[in-house]
Amino acid sequence: MSGRINFKLNGKNVSVELDREKKLLDILREDLRITGVKRGCDTGVCGACTVVVDGKAVKSCVFPGKNLEGTEVVTIEALSVDSVHPIQQALIDAGAVQCGFCTPGFVMELYALFRSKPDADDAEIMKALDRHLCRCTGYETIIAGAKAARELMKERAAIIL
Ligand code: FES
Ligand code: FES
Numbered sequence: 250m251s252g253r254i255n256f257k258l259n260g261k262n263v264s265v266e267l268d269r270e271k272k273l274l275d276i277l278r279e280d281l282r283i284t285g286v287k288r289g290c291d292t293g294v295c296g297a298c299t300v301v302v303d304g305k306a307v308k309s310c311v312f313p314g315k316n317l318e319g320t321e322v323v324t325i326e327a328l329s330v331d332s333v334h335p336i337q338q339a340l341i342d343a344g345a346v347q348c349g350f351c352t353p354g355f356v357m358e359l360y361a362l363f364r365s366k367p368d369a370d371d372a373e374i375m376k377a378l379d380r381h382l383c384r385c386t387g388y389e390t391i392i393a394g395a396k397a398a399r400e401l402m403k404e405r406a407a408i409i410l
Contacts, residue, residue, distance in 0.1 A: 250268070250269050250270070251266060251267060251268050251269065252266070252267075252269050253265070253266050254267060254269070254314060254315070254317050254318055255318060255319065256317045256318060256319060256320045256321070256322060257320070257321040257322065258277075258281065258283070258322050258324070259322070259323060259324060259326055259327035260327065263281065265280055265281070267280055267314060268314070269313075269314050269315040270313065270314065270315070271313075271314040272309065272310055272311060272312060272313060272314065273300070273302075273307070273309035273310075273312040273313075273314060273317065273322070274286060274288060274291075274298045274309040274310040274312075275314075276314050276317070277300070277309060277322075277324065283324050283326060285324055285325035285326045285353050286298055286299075286300055286309055286324050286325065286353060286354075287350055287351075287353060287354065288310065289310075289350070289351070289354075289382070290310070290382075291310045292310070292311070293308045293310060293311040294382070295351070295354075295381065295382040296308060296351070296354040296355070296358065296380050296381030296382060297350060297351050297353070297354045297381075297382075298310040298354060299353070299354035299355075299357045299358050299380070299381070300322055300323065300324045300325075300357055301322070301323040301324075301357055301360060301361045302317075302320050302321070302322050303320050303321055304321075304361060304364065304365060305361055306357055306358045306360075306361035306362070306377070306380070308380075323357070323360070324353075324357070325353040325356055325357060328356065328360065334356070334360075335398060335401040335402050335404075335405045336356050336359050336360055336363070336398040336401070336402065337352075337356055338398075338401060339394050339395075339397040339398035339400075339401045340352065340355065340356065340391070340394035340395075340398065341394075342394070342397065343390045343391070343393045343394030343397055344386075344390045344394075345386055345390040345391040345393070345394035345395075347385035347386055348384075348385050350384075351381060351382065351383040351384070351385075354381055355378070355381050355383070355391060355395075358377050358378070358380060358381060359374075359377065359395055359398055361377075362374070362377045363398065363399055363402045367399070367402060367403055367406075368399075369399060371396065374392070374395050374396060374399065375392070377395075378391060378392065378395060
């Protein structure tokens, strides 16, 4: 069933007429041309499609469009408008980005975690990373980058979104 849905996307009000059964990933990529969010497994497993909805990291490939009404959605596009975001910088510095397909998902997961818990401990970081798959890196560099991102987020607190 189609209908109009109103929500906030990267700080701007959005109003779209769409099939309410459509998933958020399809709405972002197909209707709104937000392509930083990636389609991997399309079944809620790999984490490549992760965005932040009302402060929480969600897998957009399984998030129903009908649940979007009145929400605030943040995608990777909002994080690096003028410069590289501290989380991206930390992952780059750690060598955690190879093909980069999984990276927006990891970044948004860590963004949600550190925004709600700047002092997240290593176990909480590991739990967050556990929701994601990477085919390239072997994870060691991602874990190191995520821990460094926690510190960089705190250091640069004044200038992050
Ligand atoms: S594409 Fe959504 S979890 Fe893999
Ligand atoms: S860097 Fe290639 S899938 Fe993660």
